[in-house]
Amino acid sequence: xxxxxxxxxxxxxxxxxxxxxxxxxxxxxxxxxxxxxxxxxxxxxxxxxxxxxxxxxxxxxxxxxxxxxxxxxxxxxxxxxxxxxxxxxxxxxxxxxxxxxxxxxxxxxxxxxxxxxxxxxxxxxxxxxxxxxxxxxxxxxxxxxxxxxxxxxxxxxxxxxxxxxxxxxxxxxxxxxxxxxxxxxxxx
Numbered sequence: 001x002x003x004x005x006x007x008x009x010x011x012x013x014x015x016x017x018x019x020x021x022x023x024x025x026x027x028x029x030x031x032x033x034x035x036x037x038x039x040x041x042x043x044x045x046x047x048x049x050x051x052x053x054x055x056x057x058x059x060x061x062x063x064x065x066x067x068x069x070x071x072x073x074x075x076x077x078x079x080x081x082x083x084x085x086x087x088x089x090x091x092x093x094x095x096x097x098x099x100x101x102x103x104x105x106x107x108x109x110x111x112x113x114x115x116x117x118x119x120x121x122x123x124x125x126x127x128x129x130x131x132x133x134x135x136x137x138x139x140x141x142x143x144x145x146x147x148x149x150x151x152x153x154x155x156x157x158x159x160x161x162x163x164x165x166x167x168x169x170x171x172x173x174x175x176x177x178x179x180x181x182x183x184x185x186x187x188x
């Protein structure tokens with residue numbers, strides 16, 4: 001098992017893909033898209049280092065406690081940590097959980113990558129949302145897609161095209177704890 005450098009996790013969210021999902025935000029992104037809703041996750045720095053086996057245990061607990069149907073991999077840029085995330089994706093699919101990956105890279109670029117971890121992650125991904133976020137092309141129609149240039153690519157038949165239009169309004173969630181107020185989904 002490997003390690004991941006995480007920015008945040010949510011055991012259960014309905015704002016980061018279809019159904020109830022465990023969301024994993026990784027730390028670090030080279031793209032630094034203007035208007036990104038996660039600018040604090042862009043810096044390439046050590047944040048929270050987690051063993052993938054420990055993260056899998058958290059996903060198992062979330063499945064038991066929240067009846068999640070899948071996992072969403074977000075960033076930062078998930079493909080910068082394809083090795084560890086591919087382990088998570090392989091495990092998820094072996095357990096019947098779906099995998100959604102958000103990336104600033106295009107599917108075409110990823111398909112031609114010689115990185116075996118990138119190929120393994122793609123092989124175990126149900127939905128890929130690809131392309132950089134372009135704030136001048138903000139997408140108000142698709143539920144969890146940032147800009148109109150981004151594509152929702154169904155790599156398996158687990159979900160039907162159109163699921164990205166599931167809600168007519170953007171979803172935003174607040175998580176309030178003793179120490180923090182966390183927002184995910186579309187806060188603007």
